Amino acid sequence: MQWCRCGMLTQERKAHILAVLQREGRVVAKAVSQTLGLSEDTIRRDLRELAAEGRLQRVHGGALPASPALADFAGRTKVSPEGKIAVGRAAAALVRPGQVVFVDGGTTAVQLARHLPPDLRATVVTHSPSIAVALVDHPTVEVELIGGRLFKHSIVTTGAAAIEAIARIRADLFFMGVTGVHPEAGLTTGDAEEAAVKRALARQSAETVVLASAEKIGAASRYLVLPVAEVSTIVIESRLPQVAASAYTALGVRLLTAK
Amino acid sequence: MQWCRCGMLTQERKAHILAVLQREGRVVAKAVSQTLGLSEDTIRRDLRELAAEGRLQRVHGGALPASPALADFAGRTKVSPEGKIAVGRAAAALVRPGQVVFVDGGTTAVQLARHLPPDLRATVVTHSPSIAVALVDHPTVEVELIGGRLFKHSIVTTGAAAIEAIARIRADLFFMGVTGVHPEAGLTTGDAEEAAVKRALARQSAETVVLASAEKIGAASRYLVLPVAEVSTIVIESRLPQVAASAYTALGVRLLTAK
DNA sequence: CTTGACTATGCACGAAATTGCACGAATCCT
DNA sequence: AGGATTCGTGCAATTTCGTGCATAGTCAAG
Known part of the structure; x- marks a missing residue:
């Protein structure tokens, strides 16, 4: 040819x-x-x-x-709203009263924010202005915003200022959004700066929970955030086949099915 | 066809x-x-x-x-949309290419953000996640977000972290929103923390421009931000009566009429 | 060198999609 | 209540889509 x-x-x-x-x-x-x-x-x-x-x-x-x-x-908001909503709701139920939680950017995370119980008293720390705006109407959740240079594509702040601010906080949970979840390729995203910020957030958290709507499973993007073994829970949209699930559970990761 | x-x-x-x-x-x-x-x-x-x-x-x-x-x-944005839009548009025209400008929170400031010329290359620094989100679609403006604790009522960050981050930046212009503009009572707002942040922003800016939709003129709130004489320009919705205008111009302030 | 397989491209034709227009019904404003 | 605007549907014109098929060029084997 x-x-x-x-x-x-x-x-x-x-x-x-x-x-x-x-x-x-x-x-x-x-x-x-x-x-x-x-x-x-x-x-x-x-x-x-x-x-x-x-x-x-x-x-x-x-x-x-x-x-x-x-x-x-x-445009991305419409991709698979039901799945993201289900994942967001399931993840929101993981937050205990009084906890301090990091919430990543992304549409799934916005769904998490919307589904936090109305009477939950907790503190949400986020580098996503979208998350902050979504939580404005929540009556009891405190919001702490991480500043920095705005990465418009994902609507999150990045850069040295963000990393620095994150380093001063310790959280109980980090709800992380990614674009790829793969047993061997690990948790991946499409931007190097974003990956660095996610790593900084994970480092400052006792536990990391990955929000994985259906299309992310088995996918891989260009930049590695963390190997799968370093997170404690992955919230998925629907039950995985036994063989696929064991690839994650063998790494010590809990799979939480949203529905 | x-x-x-x-x-x-x-x-x-x-x-x-x-x-x-x-x-x-x-x-x-x-x-x-x-x-x-x-x-x-x-x-x-x-x-x-x-x-x-x-x-x-x-x-x-x-x-x-x-x-x-x-x-x-x-719905909140629509309270008196025409006036705020006019003020926002007039203020947006004050930004020169290459400048670094602080933009305050508030609905009028959101209108400013929306009316920045699409080809303007400038940097917007803001402590309002709403402003940040509004500028996500702007093709050339860089956005820097000031972190801190979210004050939900005004949708801006406040607190020590915000003040500290502001102190590290110097801007050409600061577009300030207030709830009261009065020749003697000065520029006022309803929250002490917010007033402190506004002062910090004004301190770090070469010039301060006040966004004053019609209902703010002649009003006063509980907390003083700055005396009127310390700002350079007030953007107002419509022309003031001669006698009212002179109360401001006598203090060395320029009144800019939006329409 | 010849032959056969394969790919890429262009064309034809029916099916599907998009858009504007017309007309009567529903709704809104004064 | 009356006029004007907006809505919904049917219809026609045009464009675009998908598939099948023919043609041309390349590659590999004989």
Whole structure:
């Protein structure tokens, strides 16, 4: 497989599509076909294949970002709300009165915040302004916000200031969100700074609880946060097959099924 | 006719509707159709579908947020939206490229954040998670969040940690929200901690600009932040009577009328 | 060198989707 | 109550999608 007559490798074409997607946040099939001088069928085929690989989200007329790296926060909220809600509710039930808990950013964590019992007296420490805003209406929970430079993609603060502020606090629990949970690859996320902040939070907590909605299980992202063995609990959406579950329990991790 | 090729994919349009909904707390079908240059039928169809998915609540003429939590926040924002929007927009125009500005909490300040020019390159430092969230969608503005204990009533952080973090930064401008602006009583607010944080922010800024929607003028709250003479500009909603204005200009303060 | 398998691309055609328009009904404002 | 706006549905025009098939080029084996 060498050359197509237009002098562009298939791989190059796909790379071009992804580049356009990254640069402009969208791809229009017809526009690409005109730019490259190829038929729309070819572009549509590429789009289908890229969608099958999960590299983009196919929509009528073209494609939009599907990767967590580019999808905007509002868009991600809809991905699988039921699962995230269930995981968030199950995790919220783990908080005991009087505890100080770290809550990570992310949509699942927002669900956790919303499902904290209305009469719970506890302190939530978070580096996510979204979590803080979500807890404004809670009558009894105290909120402590970790400052720092805002990483807009995840809506969390990062950087030296954040790490420093975290180092001054010790918490009972840390509810961690990740983008990948894999027995061997470990707990992973898509940004190095974010991973560092998560590690700092885990280091200052007696226990770490991972919030893992269904699509995260078995996935892996670019940056390792922690090996699976270093957390105490993973909250999952639905029961795993016995064989998959044992891969985690063998590492001393408790699996908590949300529903 | 080439509607579909006008650069707006259906999914993008829905995302836009949801973004407007989140930003402004409501969506008006006609307004969206004019903004996007599409027929109202199309927008109404989108609204129906989004409502069927439970992502918003359909009402006559447009839509409202589905989530009561969001509706609540939006409701507070709407107390006197026109005036606050006008003041926010006028204040946003004061920011020069490359500047570092403190932005206070409050609904007027949120309007400021929303009206920062989309191509403005600047750094916003804020102790309000609401401001941080409002700026997530801004493409070029850097956001630095001041951590601390969350004062839920105003949705800002306060306390020693906040004061300390503020002391490490110097800004060109500070956009301050207050609850009272009075020539003799000065600039006042309803909480002592909040007043202290505002003072700390003013101390670290070259200039302080007060955001004063109409109902604040001539009012006074319990805690003094600063005397009027110590700020450089007060942005007001509409022109004051000559005699009232001179009470401020005599103190060396510039009055900036929003509209 | 020839032949067969394979891939990539383009074209055709029916199916599906999207959009604007028309018209009557429902709803809102004055 | 009356006028105006908005809503919902049906319909037509256009675009886009998916599949099947033909063509061209490449690779590997004989």
